Amino acid sequence: MVESGTVGETLRRLRIASGHSLSAFAEIIRYDKGYLSKIETGQRRPSLAVLQRADAALKTGGTLVAHIGHQGRAARRLPKQRPPADVAASNSTGRAGLPELVDRLAARGIARQGGSIEVAPDRTSHRRLAATAQALSQDLRALCQQVNATTCAGLVEPWALTLAASVAGCPDETCELLEPAFAYADLAGWMAQESSSEAVDDWIELSAVLAECLGSADAVAHTWIRQAETALYRCDAAQVLSDAGSARAAAGPGAGVLVSRITAQGAACAGDHDAYAVAVDQMRATTDRPVVIGRFRLGSTSITDLLGATIGWCEVDLHRPDQAIQFLEQTVATLAPTSVRMRGLFAARLSTAYARIGERRQAVEVGRQAVAHARRTGSGTTRVQLRAVSHELRRWRRDSLVQQFLAEAAALT
Template sequence: MGFTLTGQGVAATAAEQPAVDLFRALFENLRTLAQTASPSVVLPSLVTQTDALRNLAGSAPERTRVELLALCARYAELTGWMAQESGNDQSALWWTRLAVDLATEGHDPHLVTYSLVQRALVTLYREDAAQTIDLSRRAQRDGHAPGRVLALAASREAQGHALAGDHTGCHRALDRSRELFARQEDNEGPVLGTTTVADVAEMTAGWCLFELGRPAQAVEVLEKQVEALPATALRSRARWGLRLALAHAAAGEVDQACALAERLLPAVTVVSSATVAVDLRRLTRTLARWHTHRAVHDLYPRLTAALRSEAV
């Protein structure tokens, strides 16, 4: 069954503030869904709603048009993240560029700056430390960006330094991130970046400690932060939980690593994340060193099956 909306109907809808409010509420619902479902479930709705908002904006009066375009940019940015989670980096970058164009039209320079942080996430998972650091630093050079965006950029820079094995650069960026998060201000519109991690700087510190070869310290930091994640935030729990399992394994705590990984596998399968799969592969390779260990022997077939599954 199909139907069309007349040009007059589109214009009338676009002129109504309740339409903007409802699309904003829908955005928050879709972002919540993105934490609990596969990208293949979320992406069709995101693409459809982004297209609908662009059509509405084209028929809206100036004040509402700018508001619709700014919101549409947030939809496009979330779509880009879900595209990356599906394993399609090129699509992710395309959607991020679209988000920048829409944000520019919608007078939202903060999202334009934040897009650099998102691009740095793509390069981070490509293990390109230099690009990750460069993009993150470019974002921090925006003197008008809100504290939260600058803090997220500093956290991403720290991850880039950790990937490069630069202890000093990493800790300096983490200190800057903590300071910026401590004095961030409230902003109108949907929150940029994660909404499920309570202390981004400390969670990032745990990630970095693992990359810098300090797994025992990483465990101390990550355990507290992972425990604080909402039970419904399956994507975050899978991502950070696997990083914690990796730290346990690297610290020689094989039983703890296996027990945690076993609890996480259902969430890993549900969220079907290409980026989470990166750490799942690393964990599988790490645990292979203890292939005769009973816990590893029992868990290993499930790990390899998860890696073969289309879900990851």
């Protein structure tokens, strides 16, 4: 619930009610006292990040973040989804928007990357294209864990657009290229997210249209989860929870654990301890199985304990670093050496947790591993996490090792 008054007035009222002086509270949430004073008096507009930290520290359940809601969000939203049961009867209508989406994405530079788009003209060509796409799919996903995101995008995008364009031109009511087209559009969306591409919303929209054509509840839910993830890396907790709610409304049994995972992350980001606990309990009660769309597996194949990885991630946002470290150390230790992208992301979260308990040497050691991984993969999501690490370590900026890390992270981010 949003309290009356400005966000600054609400922050001041809640801080005083909790018994914290301005100086003490500034130390708790690691923000400058003068900056917080200006927020409380209305002289400065607060960032989402400071409100999230304040909500977490004051255990408000997201009251401060609710003040700003969805303001300032410029990204285009997904097209409204039909209920999955209605989709099968509207496949031909759903395909109508594919040519425009393909043209829009191709205009963003696919030719400049050396790729090309060709339409498979007949059923025989469709079968060959589908078989080749299936054979390459897992190898491409594995490659995308290890090399630069922009490089991977250049490999994946021509495939995704060729498949989508072929689906648009398919005369049959059902098309065997739908499953690979959706899987490749989803993979292209992931790489667009990782490379911080402005095309990420278009790729998610393409995935949404293809999911609608498939008539798969899990495909529709996965598209909403992908969009929620883009909001998570912008620290837009309200949008994460909104998209997670849409995913839950659409999801079949296969995507249930992934919906609970992104819900837990959104709740933790908002500082809502109760909603986080409910989502984690839902994860425990749901069978952890991969999301499979026909012959294609979606989501991470790197994490062996999704529940533990989720708890470790969320405990950082809930400012319980000791608990976070326990789970994140296990997550990083069990990731395969080839899962470079995931290793970088979770190492950065672990580094933040170490810094928060004052273990700056361990924070620097693990943080430098994250920098090395991010340098190799070009991961935009890891760069976001490294900025958080740098923020935590700046209180020791006179330490030579910390100085070196801050310089390396700054050069990357």
